[in-house]
Amino acid sequence: MTLRTVSAFLVACLALGPLRGSISAPSPNLPRAPVIWAWERPEDLRFADPDITVAVLAGFVRLTADSVQARPRLQPARLSPTQPVIGVVHVEIARPRKPAWTAEQRARTAALVLSLLQNPRFRAWQIDFEVRASERHILLDLLGDVRERMPPGKRLSMTALASWCDTETWLEAAPVDDIVPMLFRMGPSGIRLRARLAAGGDWRNPRCRTAIGVASDTPPDALPPDRQVWMFNPHPWTAADLMALRNRLRT
Amino acid sequence: MKRLILVATLVLAPAAAIASGGGFPVPWTIDPYGGPPAEQDAFYDGHPGILLAKAPWARLFAAWRMLHGLPVGAEAGKTLAEPCCGSGWGGADAGIKAWTQARTAVPDAPKIDDTSIDPYRTVGDFAAVQTCFNEAFRTAATTLQARIAAHGVADPWVKAWVLAQDAVFAGCNGSDGLPPLATGAPDWLRADYAYQQAALALYQRHFKAAEDQFLAIAADTASPWSPYGPYLAARAAVTAALPTDDKVAFAHARTLLAALDPPDVFGHAGQARLLGALAFRDQPDERRKALAAELAGPALPPTVAADFKDSRRLGQSPAGEPAYLDWIAVFGRTPDKPEAQWFDHFQADQVWKTDADALAHARQRWKDTGDVAWLLAAMIWSGPGDDAADLVAAARKIAPDQPAYLTALYHRVRLAGPKPDDQADLDAALARTDLALSDRNLLLAERVLALSDLGDLARLGPRTSPCVTPDDTDKGCLVTDYGMEDLPFSTLRPDLRFGDDAAAILDQLPIAERAKLAGNAALPPGLGFDLAFTTWVRAVLTGDDATADRLTPRLKAGLPQLTKEWDTYLAARPGNDKRFAAWFILAKVPGADVDLRGPYTRPQGAVADFDGHWRNWLYAPAGAKSVGPAAIDGDIVCYGLCGQGAFPVAMPAPVAAMADRAAAERGRFMPADAAKAGSVWEDVLAYVKAHAADPRSPEALYWVVRVSRFGTGHNRSSYRAFMLLHERYKNSSWAKETKYFYD
Numbered sequence: 001m002t003l004r005t006v007s008a009f010l011v012a013c014l015a016l017g018p019l020r021g022s023i024s025a026p027s028p029n030l031p032r033a034p035v036i037w038a039w040e041r042p043e044d045l046r047f048a049d050p051d052i053t054v055a056v057l058a059g060f061v062r063l064t065a066d067s068v069q070a071r072p073r074l075q076p077a078r079l080s081p082t083q084p085v086i087g088v089v090h091v092e093i094a095r096p097r098k099p100a101w102t103a104e105q106r107a108r109t110a111a112l113v114l115s116l117l118q119n120p121r122f123r124a125w126q127i128d129f130e131v132r133a134s135e136r137h138i139l140l141d142l143l144g145d146v147r148e149r150m151p152p153g154k155r156l157s158m159t160a161l162a163s164w165c166d167t168e169t170w171l172e173a174a175p176v177d178d179i180v181p182m183l184f185r186m187g188p189s190g191i192r193l194r195a196r197l198a199a200g201g202d203w204r205n206p207r208c209r210t211a212i213g214v215a216s217d218t219p220p221d222a223l224p225p226d227r228q229v230w231m232f233n234p235h236p237w238t239a240a241d242l243m244a245l246r247n248r249l250r251t
Numbered sequence: 252m253k254r255l256i257l258v259a260t261l262v263l264a265p266a267a268a269i270a271s272g273g274g275f276p277v278p279w280t281i282d283p284y285g286g287p288p289a290e291q292d293a294f295y296d297g298h299p300g301i302l303l304a305k306a307p308w309a310r311l312f313a314a315w316r317m318l319h320g321l322p323v324g325a326e327a328g329k330t331l332a333e334p335c336c337g338s339g340w341g342g343a344d345a346g347i348k349a350w351t352q353a354r355t356a357v358p359d360a361p362k363i364d365d366t367s368i369d370p371y372r373t374v375g376d377f378a379a380v381q382t383c384f385n386e387a388f389r390t391a392a393t394t395l396q397a398r399i400a401a402h403g404v405a406d407p408w409v410k411a412w413v414l415a416q417d418a419v420f421a422g423c424n425g426s427d428g429l430p431p432l433a434t435g436a437p438d439w440l441r442a443d444y445a446y447q448q449a450a451l452a453l454y455q456r457h458f459k460a461a462e463d464q465f466l467a468i469a470a471d472t473a474s475p476w477s478p479y480g481p482y483l484a485a486r487a488a489v490t491a492a493l494p495t496d497d498k499v500a501f502a503h504a505r506t507l508l509a510a511l512d513p514p515d516v517f518g519h520a521g522q523a524r525l526l527g528a529l530a531f532r533d534q535p536d537e538r539r540k541a542l543a544a545e546l547a548g549p550a551l552p553p554t555v556a557a558d559f560k561d562s563r564r565l566g567q568s569p570a571g572e573p574a575y576l577d578w579i580a581v582f583g584r585t586p587d588k589p590e591a592q593w594f595d596h597f598q599a600d601q602v603w604k605t606d607a608d609a610l611a612h613a614r615q616r617w618k619d620t621g622d623v624a625w626l627l628a629a630m631i632w633s634g635p636g637d638d639a640a641d642l643v644a645a646a647r648k649i650a651p652d653q654p655a656y657l658t659a660l661y662h663r664v665r666l667a668g669p670k671p672d673d674q675a676d677l678d679a680a681l682a683r684t685d686l687a688l689s690d691r692n693l694l695l696a697e698r699v700l701a702l703s704d705l706g707d708l709a710r711l712g713p714r715t716s717p718c719v720t721p722d723d724t725d726k727g728c729l730v731t732d733y734g735m736e737d738l739p740f741s742t743l744r745p746d747l748r749f750g751d752d753a754a755a756i757l758d759q760l761p762i763a764e765r766a767k768l769a770g771n772a773a774l775p776p777g778l779g780f781d782l783a784f785t786t787w788v789r790a791v792l793t794g795d796d797a798t799a800d801r802l803t804p805r806l807k808a809g810l811p812q813l814t815k816e817w818d819t820y821l822a823a824r825p826g827n828d829k830r831f832a833a834w835f836i837l838a839k840v841p842g843a844d845v846d847l848r849g850p851y852t853r854p855q856g857a858v859a860d861f862d863g864h865w866r867n868w869l870y871a872p873a874g875a876k877s878v879g880p881a882a883i884d885g886d887i888v889c890y891g892l893c894g895q896g897a898f899p900v901a902m903p904a905p906v907a908a909m910a911d912r913a914a915a916e917r918g919r920f921m922p923a924d925a926a927k928a929g930s931v932w933e934d935v936l937a938y939v940k941a942h943a944a945d946p947r948s949p950e951a952l953y954w955v956v957r958v959s960r961f962g963t964g965h966n967r968s969s970y971r972a973f974m975l976l977h978e979r980y981k982n983s984s985w986a987k988e989t990k991y992f993y994d
Contacts, residue, residue, distance in 0.1 A: 071371065
């Protein structure tokens with residue numbers, strides 16, 4: 001093995017993040033069929049093809065200054081019994097005060113996230129948690145805590161704001177198997193970024209190049225190749241919505 | 252003693268969905284949800300400011316009332332401002348805590364902690380419903396204290412009461428029954444036990460059983476819970492009926508509610524709301540009319556937020572009624588091409604099939620009624636290319652003290668194109684003391700685009716966020732309550748940035764003008780640094796040593812972490828040494844850039860913590876092909892939040908006059924032909940090869956390797972730097988820290 005190939009191998013390993021917990025290597029059988037988010041609104045997805053994975057929002061966790069709350073999903077998501085399912089927890093910070101992020105609050109937060117993801121149908125987990133620059137450590141701590149306690153064999157993913165993948169480098173420390181940068185709701189800089197990706201560009205962070213999140217109401221003109229596409233719909237999914245988006249993105 | 256009840260709060264409707272899925276960074280300068288609390292109060296007290304098409308519909312409803320001389324008030328505003336009917340969060344943490352705390356007074360009671368009670372019940376399809384609420388737990392705590400006061404903490408029947416209540420709360424998400432009541436239990440415990448049984452039935456969603464048991468309690472005049480029985484029985488019946496289309500169940504629920512007619516009966520105050528909930532389902536036309544009359548009336552009820560939500564869901568019938576929905580359906584319509592902007596809408600709200608239909612309706616209504624609300628609706632749906640002269644003329648007639656004024660001003664300037672003639676009106680508006688920060692930022696943007704003096708950019712370009720404080724905390728805006736995410740702010744004065752409009756202009760200025768502005772004392776220090784640094788990068792790439800030297804002291808003050816590098820740059824001899832000194836700085840600052848808009852990231856903290864992704868920096872000699880400025884896409888003033896009408900940005904005349912000079916410079920620092928351009932990273936490798944003893948050389952190689960890891964190198968520069976570093980400086984700390992290359 002030459003220095004270059006050794007280096008390339010090590011680089012590939014590094015791209016998966018630090019060796020904290022047990023992070024899965026990129027699976028050669030990583031499903032390329034799309035994932036659709038079932039956000040908290042009544043969803044009936046029994047029309048979905050069996051190869052599609054549904055990422056069901058399982059619940060919410062809210063961090064306040066010195067406490068943490070959780071609640072489960074309150075709207076039904078009807079799926080066929082054999083549909084692959086990923087459990088998603090949305091974590092948010094109730095402002096204006098930042099969480100103290102004490103050891104107790106941290107432990108309770110992880111416990112609540114884990115409790116929301118106990119459905120045995122969840123074959124993988126995802127944390128959806130947008131943080132400000134000064135709160136990155138909270139997200140990284142939580143991902144690490146969940147990673148350490150999750151059953152072996154399950155993949156852990158996180159959503160990421162576009163800026164995290166494009167202008168910041170701290171995601172290197174995220175102990176997850178997959179990062180799903182969201183190519184929607186990006187604000188003023190989004191137009192330029194979408195144009196760049198459509199023109200053959202890519203996220204600057206290599207860890208962000210295995211998956212991508214898109215929205216049905218603002219579908220991109222084109223996507224970088226070899227991505228697992230995660231699809232969001234601001235309204236309840238219909239077969240027509242899904243077909244239109246799949247056709248447009250050729251997924 | 253005031254009688255206590257265990258209020259069994261029912262779920263009458265699913266909680267509002269929260270969070271959007273995916274981050275939606277609200278534009279940094281504008282908060283469509285109304286800003287911090289003081290600005291919210293001012294709005295609802297009658298200062299509508301610039302109305303945003305993408306404001307929540309409840310806020311637009313309040314605006315409609317203001318535009319028609321109807322009051323709203325801060326009290327009603329507090330409920331209208333939030334996502335409908337509260338934040339949608341629910342939960343019972345506070346109540347559970349109160350209950351578990353109260354239990355500790357009973358020494359023999361088994362210990363439980365507040366995490367052992369789950370107020371949600373799983374109902375299948377990945378969903379749950381909240382069955383137990385704060386009030387139930389708090390009332391249980393208060394009841395326990397009353398029982399202890401009456402019978403003593405050592406009374407074994409008090410402990411029995413606690414165990415039964417534990418079982419009631421276990422029923423929030425469980426299916427077990429109560430422990431059996433021991434023979435010989437006193438009458439007070441028997442009465443409480445009957446009530447606990449009824450509550451448990453309710454939590455376990457056995458509504459008919461709950462109703463029967465509450466009615467039995469009502470009939471038992473000896474029970475202290477008797478007065479509450481009719482109300483709770485009626486609520487159980489309503490909750491059972493609502494998800495069904497069962498006319499008998501609805502009629503039955505109404506019969507039970509009739510028992511609450513007398514004003515002195517417990518639950519009378521809630522009767523109207525429960526009847527309304529039933530009518531919403533089985534008598535929608537009557538309910539629609541009743542809500543419309545109430546919401547367009549002179550005073551708003553305390554239930555205004557929920558009532559507006561119901562009215563919105565019932566929609567218009569006939570078309571045009573209720574009047575507020577007719578207007579909001581146009582003003583707040585989701586455009587056909589919403590681009591990157593999206594706010595949740597009920598599907599039924601899209602009354603108008605196309606943008607053109609919506610505009611035509613607004614114009615017709617304005618023509619028919621002369622109503623200024625419809626003038627505003629027509630304006631926000633019109634673009635500068637449309638025939639909007641009549642709208643602009645009408646808008647000019649609106650007096651500054653009118654609630655429609657600021658919206659009309661913003662759009663008439665937009666429609667006619669910002670010009671120096673607008674400066675007086677905009678300056679007068681900016682001098683107002685009742686401006687919300689979002690409004691100020693919008694007017695500042697128009698004022699910038701109307702400028703005639705470049706020096707004004709230093710005063711007008713910086714914008715203050717309506718929602719973020721200087722230390723990166725929130726001012727109390729509602730953005731996260733709406734499930735929207737805000738921008739990942741920098742930690743250095745995150746509340747202060749250049750407006751996108753100002754940044755676009757600054758990026759189109761030539762180096763000399765940028766450098767002059769960077770020294771303007773009116774600029775806040777951070778923004779002055781940003782402008783100076785991006786100008787310095789342009790200067791070093793174009794070989795403009797004089798300008799770069801003049802800017803360097805400013806940069807050294809703003810970025811003292813690189814003091815040594817700045818000093819070295821200033822001391823370096825022109826030519827290769829000076830270039831290498833500049834490139835060395837570029838190698839250590841990944842967020843460096845030539846434009847403020849785009850990926851430029853201000854370096855902060857330790858050098859190792861600087862954020863950003865390096866460019867493959869290229870440069871071209873004088874005479875290279877000119878390159879135009881970065882394109883300005885979309886609405887960089889209001890980001891589509893003000894309305895569908897476009898806001899094409901034209902450079903002010905003083906800026907347009909310099910376009911050729913700026914393009915010639917850009918052709919040098921952003922070369923059109925990469926093949927003929929010089930490469931910064933190539934230069935670094937060449938310099939290091941030729942200056943083996945320079946102490947910066949191994950470090951420079953270390954950085955060039957990193958460039959490709961977190962950015963873009965040049966022609967396998969990472970591999971070549973890695974090899975040279977390990978061959979020539981293998982014992983250096985830089986080599987030891989560089990274990991891999993990244994091409």
